[in-house]
Amino acid sequence: MKKTSRRDFIKISTLGVGGLTMLNPVLNWVPGFMPKEKTPVDESKAKRFPTFCEVCFWKCAGFTYLNDEGNIQKIVGNDDDPHSNGRFCPRGTGGVGLYYDNDRLKEPLMRVVENGKSVFKPVTWEKALDFIADKMKIIAKKHGPESMALLYHASSGSYFHHMLEAYGTANAAKPSYAQCLGPREAAFVATFGAGLSSPEPTDVKNTKCLVLIGNHVGENMHNGYVQEVSDAIDRGASIITVDPRFSTIASKSKFWLPIKPATDIALLLSWIHVLIYEELYDKKYVEQYAFGFEELKLHVKNYTPEWAYTQTDIRPEDIRNSAYEMAKASPAVIIHPGRHTTWYGDDTQRLRAMAILNALLGSYGRKGGFYFPESKKVPEYPSPAYPHPKWTWKDITKPTYKGAGTGLANDLIKASLPNSESPYKIKGWFVVGTNLLTTVPDKSITLKAIQNLELMVVVDTMPMEITGYADIVLPECTYLERYDDIRSNQHRYPNIALRMPAAEPRWQSKPGWWIAREIGVRLGLQDYFKWTNVEEELDWKFKQMGTSLEEMQKIGVKVYEKHKPLYLADGEEYFFNTNTGKIELYSIDLEEKGYDAMPRYTEHKQPDDQFYRLIYGRAPMHTFGRTVNSPHLSDLMSENTLWVNPSVAKIWDLHNEQYIWLKNQDSVISSFPIKVRITERIRHDSVYMVHGFGKTNDKLSRSYGKGIDDTELITNVKIDPIMGGTGMRENFVTFVTKNPHQKEQNA
Amino acid sequence: MRYAMAMDTKKCVGCSDCVVACQTENNVPHGFCRDWIVENVDGTYPNLEMEIRSERCNQCEDTPCVRTCPTGASHIIEGGIVKVTHVECIGCGACIQACPYDARYFHPDGYVDKCTFCDHRVSKGQDTACVAVCPTKCLYFGDLHDENSPVSKILRERKWKVNAPEAGTKPQVYFLI
Numbered sequence A: 001m002k003k004t005s006r007r008d009f010i011k012i013s014t015l016g017v018g019g020l021t022m023l024n025p026v027l028n029w030v031p032g033f034m035p036k037e038k039t040p041v042d043e044s045k046a047k048r049f050p051t052f053c054e055v056c057f058w059k060c061a062g063f064t065y066l067n068d069e070g071n072i073q074k075i076v077g078n079d080d081d082p083h084s085n086g087r088f089c090p091r092g093t094g095g096v097g098l099y100y101d102n103d104r105l106k107e108p109l110m111r112v113v114e115n116g117k118s119v120f121k122p123v124t125w126e127k128a129l130d131f132i133a134d135k136m137k138i139i140a141k142k143h144g145p146e147s148m149a150l151l152y153h154a155s156s157g158s159y160f161h162h163m164l165e166a167y168g169t170a171n172a173a174k175p176s177y178a179q180c181l182g183p184r185e186a187a188f189v190a191t192f193g194a195g196l197s198s199p200e201p202t203d204v205k206n207t208k209c210l211v212l213i214g215n216h217v218g219e220n221m222h223n224g225y226v227q228e229v230s231d232a233i234d235r236g237a238s239i240i241t242v243d244p245r246f247s248t249i250a251s252k253s254k255f256w257l258p259i260k261p262a263t264d265i266a267l268l269l270s271w272i273h274v275l276i277y278e279e280l281y282d283k284k285y286v287e288q289y290a291f292g293f294e295e296l297k298l299h300v301k302n303y304t305p306e307w308a309y310t311q312t313d314i315r316p317e318d319i320r321n322s323a324y325e326m327a328k329a330s331p332a333v334i335i336h337p338g339r340h341t342t343w344y345g346d347d348t349q350r351l352r353a354m355a356i357l358n359a360l361l362g363s364y365g366r367k368g369g370f371y372f373p374e375s376k377k378v379p380e381y382p383s384p385a386y387p388h389p390k391w392t393w394k395d396i397t398k399p400t401y402k403g404a405g406t407g408l409a410n411d412l413i414k415a416s417l418p419n420s421e422s423p424y425k426i427k428g429w430f431v432v433g434t435n436l437l438t439t440v441p442d443k444s445i446t447l448k449a450i451q452n453l454e455l456m457v458v459v460d461t462m463p464m465e466i467t468g469y470a471d472i473v474l475p476e477c478t479y480l481e482r483y484d485d486i487r488s489n490q491h492r493y494p495n496i497a498l499r500m501p502a503a504e505p506r507w508q509s510k511p512g513w514w515i516a517r518e519i520g521v522r523l524g525l526q527d528y529f530k531w532t533n534v535e536e537e538l539d540w541k542f543k544q545m546g547t548s549l550e551e552m553q554k555i556g557v558k559v560y561e562k563h564k565p566l567y568l569a570d571g572e573e574y575f576f577n578t579n580t581g582k583i584e585l586y587s588i589d590l591e592e593k594g595y596d597a598m599p600r601y602t603e604h605k606q607p608d609d610q611f612y613r614l615i616y617g618r619a620p621m622h623t624f625g626r627t628v629n630s631p632h633l634s635d636l637m638s639e640n641t642l643w644v645n646p647s648v649a650k651i652w653d654l655h656n657e658q659y660i661w662l663k664n665q666d667s668v669i670s671s672f673p674i675k676v677r678i679t680e681r682i683r684h685d686s687v688y689m690v691h692g693f694g695k696t697n698d699k700l701s702r703s704y705g706k707g708i709d710d711t712e713l714i715t716n717v718k719i720d721p722i723m724g725g726t727g728m729r730e731n732f733v734t735f736v737t738k739n740p741h742q743k744e745q746n747a
Numbered sequence B: 001m002r003y004a005m006a007m008d009t010k011k012c013v014g015c016s017d018c019v020v021a022c023q024t025e026n027n028v029p030h031g032f033c034r035d036w037i038v039e040n041v042d043g044t045y046p047n048l049e050m051e052i053r054s055e056r057c058n059q060c061e062d063t064p065c066v067r068t069c070p071t072g073a074s075h076i077i078e079g080g081i082v083k084v085t086h087v088e089c090i091g092c093g094a095c096i097q098a099c100p101y102d103a104r105y106f107h108p109d110g111y112v113d114k115c116t117f118c119d120h121r122v123s124k125g126q127d128t129a130c131v132a133v134c135p136t137k138c139l140y141f142g143d144l145h146d147e148n149s150p151v152s153k154i155l156r157e158r159k160w161k162v163n164a165p166e167a168g169t170k171p172q173v174y175f176l177i
């Protein structure tokens, strides 16, 4: 008999206790049950509750409207909100589907062994929380509280963060850093002395020229950004898009540069070359604010457009003309930093080259370039100081990745491996609102680490794959059913927003703040949770900020006065938080840490014969795996497709709509097939798919087995030596047209 | 009064927000839609062009759908909006056949349904749900008889086309090019 490992994947039963007892609002959406001529909501009379969207990090504020039956009907943007300007993106508009999804987690589940088999047993909240607190006490005694780690993404993560810091650990990481925007943060810190954060302070609506390096705005629906790109188009701004794929935004660009993948740094360096050697850079700005110009000039001497052509497939005249276009617009030009930047391992350096271009064009701190954002500080509710942990993620990560700005999810996972030689060992995880198996490559490492944990708690709204490996699964209610901490993100004007529930939590799900508090209290940390209800905590905070919970429940968003200007004044003295106090074209900090002070080009591997580079991206109606099961959004796109160039399709005799499997360079074969989409919009050496599909948990009834999960095929991970990010774009796939899993099934 | 819509193909990103907003506004059942996205790609790599359109019933001036309706369920209301009175509709589908734009669908409750230009909203001075939500603000709505309406203004400023003019229905949804 096959030995069951301690942490076999367990499928979560869809039939929860009390599952169908609630008013069952879903019926309103089921064909046939709908009352005829159901009248639309009258917004002037309907009940509405302020919220901010949780479908992506942009956190747009709006109102949840109830219909005449008192059920959630729709979500509409708040006109006062600078993140949404009253308009949600499709994912936010379809956010109601996350609430109505009957596949949601319904009750706390505990892993137990029955007849030699691991199964999940529904347990009461009491029992689940007691179990967690008891285990945490044991872990603290045995290994120290530092050996607990938080891996999170959801808004409610802040309450878990607070609870765990009070318990004694500062080990926390969001995959959005090392698997996404980390390189650009590290690069901007090295160049301008400050990261960019979210939403990034790009002055898109005032720009004259927007340069996108693989950034597919419009397919990523980062709301305010998309809105401002549209404003910029209206105002006649030119767009330069560098992408091996004819993306939506490429189709709206003055220049589309169909680059050979993995050669971006060559293009960027040649642009720098043109700007410097044709003296097109902003001389006054560079002289006043920049450090290391002469070194840079020498460094890029040989990076001519003619040389870059040999690497990138982009014609020298196109390189020059696009550089002239930027120079013409300077300083109202943005080389957009993008978000998902963990591609090839030298990502911080690629982003450094982009930062340097911005500096040469004088766009940082200038109208139409980057503005100086401002945010409102949210006061901490009075509680004792946190205990000092004996060690933190910094001890694990910083000796190797000296430029890491936060904990790395991949590094905390590695520190959880059984053979970890480091003295800093992780023994327990809180996984809050992040499906680690599809966010962090390589999945096999994560699975190994999981086997070695003494406690694994997963808090989520959906039976994501990661829940199947937990000791305890805690069902969190959706953002439409809960309060959360105050949203206070940077923007042109400081502003705050409230999220409040528009409905009771369905089934037995509970808000994150409640879960974190209950665990905290059980750990004897009640001094850190002196409030009993989150409304009390929020009201106290709001009152320090010149408003109140009551007022915020009406207005949802409050915008404050600004204290500092958006842009540099002409010739203004400005101190950049770098070693030299200047914009570092030549980075002293990187040099001191033992890295290249200026970005260098290295050739990356190109696909072998019969293999194609796997490129993944986004569709506007989905936030990866988080939305693919949503009743509303899966309607719009229920599976991903594989974009294949017609010339490739011809060689392989592929036809549209045909289902095929993919095999990568390490012979990993996709679990499921994917539909072929033959299109001119993709280069001949690459294939493309939208990330987030191919769910392997069959309890996700709308998304199970639909399409391919690209993460499965990302087994070659190129780690960024500076900040430790996981480069994922050096994976190559080939086509398998016959079902490779058939044999196993028959055997 | 003559309601019309203009959509800017230069700004639309095909995000489908207009489709979802219509569904949650008008209780469109799952699997159906009153508006939809069309994407046309031309050329070969790397000389490519793409046009994205958000389409819906054109609220035509000459309406084969209304003409063929045997019960009078399909009718025209104030401002030229073409509507279906659900209780009068027998679901014969003649209008679906007659519409050159495939703008109508069988509602699972047994009647034909279509875009109403959100008459319940526009009659109160609000924008249609799709216009109100569109993140790129590429949809313009209003009364063509009012020269200051957003749609009148943008049609004066920009080049435009309509879908399948040869069908002769005088469509009132304009595409800015």
Ligand code: SF4
Pocket: A053, A054, A055, A056, A057, A058, A059, A060, A084, A087, A088, A089, A090, A091, A092, A093, A221, A222, A223, A224, A623
């Ligand atoms: S951009 Fe869309 S998904 Fe993200 S927060 Fe805003 S409405 Fe929600």
Ligand code: SF4
Pocket: B007, B011, B012, B013, B014, B015, B016, B017, B018, B019, B037, B054, B133, B134, B135, B136, B137, B138, B139
């Ligand atoms: S919401 Fe606007 S941008 Fe999105 S598809 Fe519809 S018309 Fe286009």
Ligand code: SF4
Pocket: B056, B057, B058, B059, B060, B063, B064, B065, B066, B082, B098, B099, B100, B101, B102, B103, B104, B114, B169
């Ligand atoms: S688009 Fe079709 S349904 Fe709409 S008015 Fe014209 S013919 Fe009738």
